[in-house]
Amino acid sequence: MMLPFTALGSVGLSYALEQDVFPVRFVMWGLFMLSLLSWAVIVSKSITLLRSRSSDAAFVSKVRVSKRPLDLYEADEEGPESPASTLYRKGAREATYHLLKGGPAPADGKVKGSACLSQGQMRLIQEAFLRGEDEAALKLRSGFSILNAAYIGAPFLGLLGALWVLMSAFSSVGEGADLIQLSPAVSGALGILVTAVLVATPAVFAQIILHAVGRERLKVLGDFRVGLSRWFEYGLAAKTVAHDAEYQGFPTTAPGESAADVTGVARRKRRQLGPIFDRMEDSHHSYSEPEINPIARQTALQSVQA
Template sequence: MPALPFASVFLAANIVEIFERCGTIDKTIVLGLGVASLFAWTVMFGKYFELKRLRMLNYSFESHLQDQRSLLDLPESFRNKRAIPYADVFADAVEGYWRAAAIEKEQGLSNPRARVEHAENAIQRALSRQTLRYESSMIFLASIVSGAPFVGLLGTVWGVMEAFSSVAGQQSAGITQLAPGVSGAMLATIAGLIVAIPSVFGYNLLLGHTKAMIMELENYSSSLADRIELETH
């Protein structure tokens, strides 16, 4: 058997042995961190592919929209794609504009500037809503990043305390009696770091993508407001 696979098998068996020596609290913490790690990886991969898919849909919709000569008179099919962030902002803007126009018609008024302001307000509301959509699940990852090491440290401190308590009543206590309990306690800190380290890299990567997409959304919203204002005048 090659040296590397043999070392991996030995290390895995050693970790299992150390885990079996852990106390109930440490075992619970290690297993809980394992579940948190599984959720974190699921969220990271899910969020990455979600942002990638939304960016492609946004670019496709914006490209299609740029080919249109007039935005305010486009058919309703353009406003039925709410799952696309850019389309959601566009739909709110156009609906806000025509809603203000309908009210003005009932009152016998004509105020193009007021209609544009209604459209801009609708754009801002949609922008805030889509920003929250982009940032969803990020709080969970941030909590894992900041909380996992402390949870692991708690398990270690608790395990060390139990190890010392178990030998406190013995006549002679040395490293031989302390080592099994302390090594089991240290496993909790290792588990916390194993959870936190990949999560912090994944969180920073996703945060960068999210900020870039929010900036793109803001630029698109500003361009959309300008086009509506130009069409009104």
């Protein structure tokens, strides 16, 4: 047995669909298309975000076990649908160009060069990383405009159709209209509004959820870019004395001291502060900065420079 409000709704929608093609049927067709597009975006973006999360995790694990910044690029490792892979390849391509001085790639695919890039070249590589991050972020944000159109445009389309149905009903009935004569028109107008709300509601919640997930992915991607930039700088930038003292713990020879004296002092101090130096040196084999107590780091650096 059909419920009263269900019967009234079906009568109202039938009444609305019997109106002229423009604008009522045009409005209903527009709502149907918005609903179809918004659900397509919701499903596709959900799948894309899930795949990008798993692809990023797999690619980052490969980066962590790499010994050199360009190992993955030389091996042509690429994570499909991975924003982290897109970011990495942008910077690696720029670094390879500068290491080869713009010349052709070697036959074995191995870039013969390390620790020889200037600070200006490193800035260009960092800009390449930023471009890669922007490109990956653009892919993550694609499709959101359709959801915006669905949850903003659907209520206005529904209101337009509802008002048009009511105006048509009042103009056709005339002054002697009563509630019984107007009930199908009122039901049809409300049916159009309910349809518009049903189209807009999933788009609103999907926009909120997908935006939150997208912001989380962009934050992780930004952290990966910062760590990757440091790793490339430690592995490819031309070392200075300060850089070597900070990240390798090797002191320079002071006036009046022999290299053997300095090496012996450094060896004794290294035994005392060995764990701290070991963690500092691990930064050469990882894309992220090791977590070291700042006071311990400063003590170690002062000890090798004393």
